[in-house]
Amino acid sequence: MTSILKLERISKRFPGVNALSGIDLEIPRGEIHALLGENGAGKSTLMKILSGIYKPDEGRILIDGQPRQFTGYRDAVAAGVGTVFQEFSLIPYLDAVDNIFLGRESRRLGLLDRRRMRREASALFDRLGVRIDLSVEVRALSVAQQQFIEIAKALALEAKILILDEPTATLTPAEADHLFAIMRELKRQSVAMVFISHHLEEIFDICDRVTVLRDGHRVAVRSVAETTMSELVEMMVGRRIENNFPPKAVRRADERIVLDVEELQIERDGPVNAFRLHEGEILGFAGLVGSGRTETLLAVLGADPVHHKKIRVGGEYARLTNPADALTLGIGILPENRKTEGLITSFAIRDNISINNLAEYRTLRLLINGAAEHAATQEMISRVGIRAPGMETVVDTLSGGNQQKVVLARWLNHHARILFFDEPTRGIDVGAKAEIYGLMRQLTARGYAIVMVSSELPEIIGMCDRVAVFREGRIVRMLEADAIAPAEVMRHATAGEAHELV
Template sequence: MNSILRLDNITKSFPGVKALQGIHLDVAAGEVHALLGENGAGKSTLMKILSGIYQPDEGTITLNGETRAFADYHDAVAAGIGIVFQEFSLIPFLNAVENIFLGRELKKGLLLDRAAMRRSAAAIFARLKVDIDLSVPIRELSVAQQQFIEIGKALSLEARILILDEPTATLTPSEAEHLFDIMRELKTQGVAMIFISHHLDEIFEVCDRITVLRDGQYVGDTAVADTDVSRLVEMMVGRKIENSFPPKPAPRADAKAVLEVEALQIDKDGPVNAFVLREGEILGFAGLVGSGRTETALAVIGADPAHVKKVKINGREMKLADPAASLDAGIGILPESRKTEGLITDFSIRQNISINNFGKYRQARFFIDQRNEARTTAAIMKRVGVKAPTMNTQVSTLSGGNQQKVVIARWLNHHANILIFDEPTRGIDVGAKTEIYLLMRELTERGYAIIMISSELPEIVGMSDRVAVFRQGRIEAILEGEQITSNAVMTHATTASAGSIEQGVSHE
């Protein structure tokens, strides 16, 4: 193997924590090398060492046969290592050219050579076979285009090793496939890539070899051709997971309707939908990206406007004019973007869980009963299984799975009994997914009702008691029991049925 990068015995400790111990990684030129592990396994720490952000306590980094020690990020970039973080580092008010050359602008005498920078940027995107409008601000481009600009920025620095940290987390399937085409093209140009992803199907689609970490330690490496999903999961979590999804309960004929959407029309000329959510069930919202799943949920709770809306909570007609009114009615939402919409990441776990409930903790007009707040927070953390040193730990330091649990804990603390989970396991590892699934089932056993919006077909089939399948804003079918299969969901998601059209008209 033509090794371009080798890490040997990398060890790193922080106060009270050994983050990495004896890590090995060997990457060849023109190879896509997957780095796998649960959240907290040490992937990000290892990549920060490779990119000069952290310094290892022990171990060596060998680049092109030469032992290197990177003093900082800029030193690593100068050595040909580029990293595309999951959180973009682009300036939204600047265009693609200005972002790529920020801090190292080309000049002609004392003036900026804008023409040269534009030609250089155009050449990079031509190399990537990506069409980018170089004149518009970044904020006007799609997430996928911003991702490609991050890659172009790294390549403009002549990176020969490219680190891609969860690059598909916010991409649609077609955008992800475009990214994979770019990665395949870069392979032919000899660029080595380290690919971090929680989606194991992506690993088998685009990667050549895999290194697995667990609890900060090296587990092993393997060629993609020599392994399968079951083996990788076992390497990642240290045990076999025969079935990620807990068993579904038997349907209850006496389950009462807690949420009845008798008519919902988002746009004046759009379809009219209706559905019922029952106590103790998980109702899946399935469909292709853009099918109207999330839009329907947001219109129900008043976060988005609706042309027609007739909703009942526990048999009582409700207006639900805005999310605050919906929360008062007992509806909580775990949004798709937990970091920007579900949490205040600079706040502690305690503050995030308590933020909707300060009124009940008020001891006097300007004081909070901190003892009562702490007692309640500790109990709810234990109940949902939040793993953290203390309740005062800052939420930004938690893994994705634990952040999801904090959002859930907030709504349970507010006594919401109808929960909307929008992409509940996006961006979290396989072990944490299983914990979220078990928690959801535990909640439904206690009588909570859940709407689960998910783009992952196995998740929809494995977790839902009933499934509402959306297509172009319309509920095409509601499946239950043995009707819930991958084929049935995809058939309804991609094909209009006369029955659903008639059903939609009948509610107008």
């Protein structure tokens, strides 16, 4: 089958960073090609070059054998390159039809031809095999449906090459299976796809070949059928990772209770939950989507209103009416969406780490002691292992794993001793995951206490000392020691029903 896309010797440099060095990539029509690598390996930079967002310093892009030079995103679209970004580019207050045809609406006699646009949108969704309510604003649709609208937008522009950047990151297993079915159908229609995912099992489910990047270099191209997961991991990180999860510490009988949630009722007629968190432990929150895991974290923190709660922190009753109260008591959160809720991405690493702690650096004249702030920030960067050219590096340019470390460094810098981790490794590669797990265990060894919400069952099993299993807003079982097993977690999370933990 003839190649529709060739990238030849693509290189890109940023100040202090050689992002890509001589990358070659060739994809035939109808191939699903995986692009793998740790965060910071160069995947996003390469895809931004293919999407016309960045211009390469060296190298050529050939589509259908013809050299192309993109001066912007529109040039890439005109050449047949469609991109479904990890962060959707939909306008939430418009419906699917308006989003698909935004900026290129059909007109008849000078007026919008909504009937024609609606008909064409319906045909696109029929092609994808999905049903979308065309009369509602997209904000009322599920994440999966919004994902399908993004794909329909690309197809409406007659994309011959489709880039899918972490498309399953926020999908349930059933929704991901539906997406894969759509991808297989597009493959039969000779659409070439570049698939980026941190879930290696998905590569083996859906992809034909895989290209592995490491530190801006192409290190391998393999047929998926002729490689293994462990080989891919070793190519990605440059070393063998035998076990992602550090060993659990032996628990003591006299562990101090640092957080005692005696009563927590979010809604007037809802269930009343209670749990305790001990010094030096990781308490996992497991359950299905909508089971109440994150809602419970936010309610404890004071980020969401509750009907009633009674909480002790360090043995003393505490009023947690907002996150500022929690912060004063030494409780910090690494939120599920670190970019929108945990970071100021346009600010530097230094700003993000020190922002909650500026009072410590004030002089008698109420000015900031820059030297003290610099020293404390550098200590935190070293402590959590943030990899960046310097502390003035803008956070938005960092990999997902390093961004997560910046959030963690902020709370450690503020002397938080109780940490809520909500999906701490979502969107993070295998090497960075191992580093995050190691940091969590280092913290608990020093007496920190962690509550972790995770949608990954192996992570719950491998990292947690105890596991609170949620079902329909209620903690239905607390598992410890050998009882923390996949079958036990699933049995309580589903009441015996055959669902996947997500």
